[in-house]
Amino acid sequence: MTQDKSNAMWGGRFAAGPDAIMEAINASIGFDQRLASQDIRGSRAHAAMLANCGIISPNDAEAIREGLLTVLSEIEGGTFAFSTALEDIHMNVEARLKEIVGEPAGRLHTARSRNDQVATDFKLWVRDQIDAAINGIGALIEALLEQAEAGADWVMPGFTHLQTAQPVTWGHHMMAYVEMLGRDQSRLKDARARMNESPLGAAALAGTSFPIDRFQTATDLGFDRPAANSLDAVSDRDFALEFLSCASICAMHLSRFAEELVIWSSAQFRFVTLSDRFSTGSSIMPQKKNPDAAELIRAKIGRIFGANVALMTVMKGLPLAYSKDMQEDKEQVFDAADNLMLALAAMTGMVKDMSANIEPLEKAAASGFSTATDLADWLVRALNMPFRDAHHVTGTLVALAEGRGCDLPDLSLADMQGVHAEITEDVFTVLGVQNSVASRQSYGGTAPDQVRAQIKRWREALA
Numbered sequence: 001m002t003q004d005k006s007n008a009m010w011g012g013r014f015a016a017g018p019d020a021i022m023e024a025i026n027a028s029i030g031f032d033q034r035l036a037s038q039d040i041r042g043s044r045a046h047a048a049m050l051a052n053c054g055i056i057s058p059n060d061a062e063a064i065r066e067g068l069l070t071v072l073s074e075i076e077g078g079t080f081a082f083s084t085a086l087e088d089i090h091m092n093v094e095a096r097l098k099e100i101v102g103e104p105a106g107r108l109h110t111a112r113s114r115n116d117q118v119a120t121d122f123k124l125w126v127r128d129q130i131d132a133a134i135n136g137i138g139a140l141i142e143a144l145l146e147q148a149e150a151g152a153d154w155v156m157p158g159f160t161h162l163q164t165a166q167p168v169t170w171g172h173h174m175m176a177y178v179e180m181l182g183r184d185q186s187r188l189k190d191a192r193a194r195m196n197e198s199p200l201g202a203a204a205l206a207g208t209s210f211p212i213d214r215f216q217t218a219t220d221l222g223f224d225r226p227a228a229n230s231l232d233a234v235s236d237r238d239f240a241l242e243f244l245s246c247a248s249i250c251a252m253h254l255s256r257f258a259e260e261l262v263i264w265s266s267a268q269f270r271f272v273t274l275s276d277r278f279s280t281g282s283s284i285m286p287q288k289k290n291p292d293a294a295e296l297i298r299a300k301i302g303r304i305f306g307a308n309v310a311l312m313t314v315m316k317g318l319p320l321a322y323s324k325d326m327q328e329d330k331e332q333v334f335d336a337a338d339n340l341m342l343a344l345a346a347m348t349g350m351v352k353d354m355s356a357n358i359e360p361l362e363k364a365a366a367s368g369f370s371t372a373t374d375l376a377d378w379l380v381r382a383l384n385m386p387f388r389d390a391h392h393v394t395g396t397l398v399a400l401a402e403g404r405g406c407d408l409p410d411l412s413l414a415d416m417q418g419v420h421a422e423i424t425e426d427v428f429t430v431l432g433v434q435n436s437v438a439s440r441q442s443y444g445g446t447a448p449d450q451v452r453a454q455i456k457r458w459r460e461a462l463a
Helices: 018-026 029-052 058-077 089-101 103-107 114-150 170-195 214-220 230-235 238-264 292-315 324-353 358-365 372-383 387-404 413-419 425-429 433-439 448-462
Strands: 155-160 163-169
Touching (some): 029 089, 029 114, 029 324, 089 114, 114 230, 114 238, 114 448, 155 170, 163 170, 163 372, 413 425
Antiparallel strands (some): 155 163
16 A cells, blocks of 8 residues: 555654644643643632622532532543543643533633633642642651661761761761751742742733732632733743752752762661662672662652753743743653652652661771871860961871871870870870760761751751
């Protein structure tokens, strides 16, 4: 059989020709059906406002309200038949509403456009996701606080350049991520406050001649106020971009912690033991216990970063007001939100279940001349030595210990006095890792008392 030359370029699926191509590229119902509950909520608020303003009758408004509840129950129950021919969630809902209530359904779209309708639906959806992310981050913070409280006294190595630097406490390390996640929550709350203006009633781009009450619909939908410029209201996607930006930073923090868990759970480190619930085995090596959940969290950031870049690219060249390009705003945001929530849940589970291996942590903390800075500080305090001179003396002692294959506390007093004659026996009080962490009493330091103070501050803030 010879293929029609006019359709040859479309191939297989699109053998029907350009009409099929247009339907496929134009329809968004395959993904924007996720906005169903927000779309129906917005429509119910709009209908109530139209009735209050005398634009439609109370009877029509009641029929619309009841009909929309029926549509919602069908969608939630999985019995709703979505149609690609109807393009999007808005037209699918309206068509089904007409089948249910008849002529009043045609009055619902009075004084609005799909432009302000979709902007409202999408903003409501993103706002819901922000609330979910704030709660998800809160659950992870709680899990980290539990770990920090349990290990406020446990000593571990602190790293710079992944090289042993100074001893810190397990609790202090956990609290570092609490601070990061606290900023993530703060950014999301800021974004939520900034986005909380209602586009509904902006209509296509210029507002409407009907005597509507945009303040009523804004209040009914939980917005602080209506958006003040109709052109901006329908063309703004800053709220989605801010969410993606916040999600990207949060995912980056999760990825950093995931990387540490991958390293810490290795046989070479043995700092932590991850539970079987968040690990997998090898198909060929029976001894393996792979930190797959952490590795997948580490990978999720690529999708979330990608969504941010993709939407920025969609929006960067669009003139005001609405363009069909903006249909490409949702899939990336849906995917990023799903993956952020999954990563938060997985990380929370891992943190709750993981066990710190105290002996390997302390042994590692004492290695690599980790108390060298404590020695330099002691030389400054006890001998009134300029810090740069103390740094030089300490470096000489480190080289001596390294040459002998021992650590600083293993050097004798005579060895130390051979480098600097004024060093006294008192120097050994600062060279143990426990002494080191206990001495770091500055605000925000690693001393157990400071860690417990920060835990208390966070618990009070969360309460």
